[in-house]
Structure formats: C-alpha cells, structure tokens
Amino acid sequence: MDWKFNAEDLGQIVIGAFALGVPISFSEEAWQLSESLPLLNLSVLVVLTLVFMGLYAYQSMFGQNIRKRVPVFLARVLGAYLITYLVVCLILFSLNQFPLIDNWVVAVKRALIIAMPASMGAIIVDSFDKE
Template identity: 55%
Template sequence: MKYSFNVEDAGQIFVGAFALAVPVSFSEEAWHLGETLPTSNLLMLLSLSILFLSLYTYHSVFQTNVKHRRFVFIFRIVIAYLMTAFVVALVLLCLNKLPFIDSPWTAIKRIIVISMPASMGAIVVDSFDKE
C-alpha cells in the first residue's frame, strides 16, 4: 500500500492536472464563470473539489485504510489541490487569461473554477500506481 508522497506522485499529479486543465482552460465559458460566479457558489465549488478529492483518495489511493495515516491522507489531498491550482494558473498565464495585476479576484476565481475538474484528473492519475 502506498502511504508516502514522492517525486513520482508529484509528477503524476502534474500530468493528471494538466490533462484536464488544458481543455477546460481554453473554454471561454470557464473564463466567464471566473468573472461572474458569486462567492457563495465559488465556495461550494471549492468544497465539492475537496470533497471529491477526499473521497477518491480515501477509497482508491488509501483503500479506506487511513486510521494510522491521517496526516499523510490530508497532506495528499491538500498538496494535490495546490499543485493542480499551480498547473491551472500556469496554463491560464500562458493563455493571457490570468489577470493577477488588473483583477486578482477574477484570476483566483478562474483558478478555482478550472481546478475542480483538473484536480480530479490529478488524483485519478496519481492512483494508477497502487502498490
């Protein structure tokens, strides 16, 4: 069973996040949602992202065995989401759709909107190499 987090895991998370961040980041609808989504809906979206990451990690990566590895379990969820957000930010920056200087709140909202599907891609690819 895989309980540690290493460079291979980080690479898998980056690849999985990139695989879903790219097509969604090219969507004008995602950019528009990042501009118009109310904060309450944005928080619900962020919560759903974390919830689904947690459920998938619990059942697939840890196979429900987290009793003695709670810190590693939580760390894996947090790091997967943060790495995903970083990948999404890089893709949006490359597309000139990350207005951190002019409109930082819009930039953050776009990252959160696109990170939802991208984070699922990240954690699914990360789970492929169970030991």
C-alpha cells in the first residue's frame, strides 16, 4: 500500500472538510461560542478532535500495521487537521466571519471550533480509497 500524500489525498481532505465545515460555518451559535469559550475548553476540544481523528485513521487506514508507520500516521492526522483548519478559515473569511485583524483571538477560536466537525469529514473522505 502506498502511503505517499498526493493531490488526490489533498482533494479528498479539502472536500471532506468543506462538506462538513460549510453548514457549521453558517451557524450563529458557533460564532457566539467562539466569543465565550474559555481557552481550557477550547484546548480540550482540539485534543478530542485529534484523538477521534487518530482513532478513525487507525481503524480505517492503518489497522494493525501502524508500528512501522507511526510517523506517517501522525503526519496524516496532523496534516489533515491543518488542511481542515485552513479550509475553515477560508470559509469563514468568505462569510465575513473571520475577524483576523479586528479580533484575531475570536477568529482563531472560531476556526478551531468549526474545524472539529469539519476534520472528521476530512479524515473520513480521505480514508475512502485506502483499503
């Protein structure tokens, strides 16, 4: 099995992130949550996101053969999360809900909150052709 990251993988992650990121990005509840969620809770949310992405990637893409491919596994999960975060930032920017200059803390928090469901979409779509 080839574990190189290519344009097809990038496209799958972007499409999966976009599919779940768009509906959540239109949610005023997500916008408001980004203004009030404490840093500790946000940190827990990011860790939970990475854990669930890792569990899904382990089960669907790596299985029992992970010992020799731990760096690839970690790069896959972290890379998918980073790409998802950037897709969410782009979506929020296009909706004028990413106040990076006026209030960068809210912008970053908003993207992190929405990246949670979007990242699950990204990792699931990325796994479709890995079996």
